[in-house]
Amino acid sequence: MIPEAVITLLAIVRLGAIHTVVFAGFSAGSLKDRILDADAKVVVTADQSFRGGKVIETKKIVDEALKHTPNVTHNLVFERTGKKDDLHWVEGRDYWWHEEVVKHRPYFPPVPVNSEHPIFLLYTSGSTGKPKGVVHSTAGYLLGAASTSKYVFDLHDHDILFTAGDVGWITGHTYVVYGPLLLGATTVVFEGTPAYPNFSRYWDIVDAHKISHFYVAPTALRLLKRAGLDYIHHDLSSLRTLGSVGEPIAPDVWTWYNDNIGKGRAHICDTYWQTETGSHIISPYAGVTPTKPGSASFPVFGIDPVIIDPVNGHELEGNDIEGVLAVRSPWPSMARTVWNAHERYLDTYFRPYPGYYFTGDGCGRDHDGYYWIRGRVDDVVNVSGHRLSTAEIEAALIEHPAVAESAVVGIHDDLTGQAVNAFVALKTKPTDSSATKKELILQVRKSIGPFAAPKQILLVDDLPKTRSGKIMRRILRKVLSGEEDSLGDISTLSNPDVVQHIISVVHATK
Structure with missing residues (x-):
């Protein structure tokens, strides 16, 4: 991921248009399917990209996809590596970023839109196999991104948030781009993997830039834990808040994170949310919530979660219960529909348990009222x-x-x-x-x-x-x-x- 990805998103939204980001790891076929479903007209890409010491032939993937997407009229290409030896170029369709930028003045007035105007589509896997283009609205989504960044992470305008996630996923949208920038905080744009060129990569960045907030998936933490403590020889004292995202964090990994990265000082926010929720819905508040390793703790304000018996569909009362997680009332940053498939939206999220938003995840609530996410209960x-x-x-x-x-x-x-x-x-x-x-x-x-x-x-x-x-x-x-x-x-x-x-x-x- 490069800064131009963030610039592109902000520019599209400023124009009042809709963006949909596709992770560079997808194949040409998957990209083609998403372009066709969204009826996209413009593609923005790079000639190549880097990941873990490897070169990704980004434009070649796009070229293959565009063979089957006749509605795409323009393909804007950022020169990332400059290796043009075998670069396929289609005159009248392909344009260099650096050549087009200089043709335009640096200021363009923002286009006003309705609060419910779609800000972006983001495709997420569905149990039927066909990816779903989840639609988020402008005002509601931005409110969720800003409020959770501020109150869950305790993020201020003088802070630096390093979210080690790609903008191709919802974490990158909400907590690399929109959340921190809405608050005037500094965001770190990260390209690569936690293991390249060595297992110190994250900690090098934290030390060099005095990161105050670090947000990462448990997968990366498990990898770094396995690599050993020899790679952690940095000044990490700037860290105030540590976050975990994407899946439940095991208690032993939580403890390792707390002891070796946070040094027992930084607060860990084990956040639970989804592409469809737009922002955190269950999480500790940094510096406020007493935490339990492995638990996402309590609902974010405004969220009304319930645990449902999957057999009879009834809401389970009290504590020490297990079932499936649902939400009783709407909240600002929830997805509004599935692009061109509103019935699928209703079938997936609202019809399994009428009157509730169904998350698709199992969940327990312990004797103290803490929520414990158990993972998917559908075919995902x-x-x-x-x-x-x-x-x-x-x-x-x-x-x-x-x-x-x-x-x-x-x-x-x-x-x-x-x-x-x-x-x-x-x-x-x-x-x-x-x-x-x-x-x-x-x-x-x-x-x-x-x-x-x-x-x-x-x-x-x-x-x-x-x-x-x-x-x-x-x-x-x-x-x-x-x-x-x-x-x-x-x-x-x-x-x-x-x-x-x-x-x-x-x-x-x-």
Whole structure:
């Protein structure tokens, strides 16, 4: 991510137009789908980009996508590396950023818009496989971004917020761009990974720029914890608030974060929110809320969460309860619709439990009233804080000509939170299983992007199904987790004998 990404977002909003940011790790096919769904007219990109010491051929990905998006009339290209040897250029469509900027005066008056005018679309994975273009409104979203940055993080105009997230995700929108800048604070734009050129990268930045607020996903913290304390030899005394985002943070990682980065002085805000909520909805307040390692603590003001019994749909009262998390009343920064699919918006978030916004996450409330997020209860896998649709990954696998059926599930992973595991039934027995697995992983990387690639491919004869043909992913999760003794009644499956076969395949990989 580069500063020009932030400049582009602010410019688009100033014009009263709508932006939709696509993470550079997506494939050309995924980019094409998003451009077509949004009916985008202009693309802004770079010739290339860097990540972890690798060069990403950003414009080549865009060029491939634009072969199938006739409505795009302009492609503005920022010169990031300047390597033009094999750069494909389409006259009349492609324009250099530096050549166009000098043609225009530096001031353009902001275009007034209605408070409910869409400020941006952001695509998030859905359980049906087709990504959802979540729509946020101008006034409500900006209010949520500003108020939570101010009150949750205790962010002031003299502070420096380092959110180690990409602008391609909601965290980058709210807490790299809009939240801190609305408050007049300084924001850090970060390009790269926490491990390159070494595991000191984050702490080098904190020390050099005297960062006051640091916000990161537990995935990165697990990686740095595993790397050891030798990489932490910096002055981190400027840190006042530490944040965690994207998934629940394990108590041992929370403790490591507190002891070694915050030195027992900085307050940890374990924030819970979603692309659809726009800003934090459950979180401690920095310097105010007594915290428990692993708990998101209490609702942000204005949020009215409830825990619902998933069996009968009734609200559970009191404490020491477990269920699914929902919200009773609307709040300013909630998503307004799904682009061109309002019925899908209603079906996904409001019809599962009428009268409530359904988060899709399991949740507990302990005896002290603290909220504990348990993770997804739908067919979405959370890998390193990125929500991936299992249906989308399955659809990518099915594109391979050898695949008959596939089922994707997520299970706990010490590093990434969850890992993608794919059970694949082939049309015929492969001559080289190892080569076939590699082809399938490459298929997902090509169709969706490298971050969606399965950690493990398990080739099986068949998948466990009900008599109506529904694949029982619950059984696959339990087998992968070593819970074969608690599979429940499998006699109702159309093919109960396949379960033992799957258990054998899983055991053979361990």
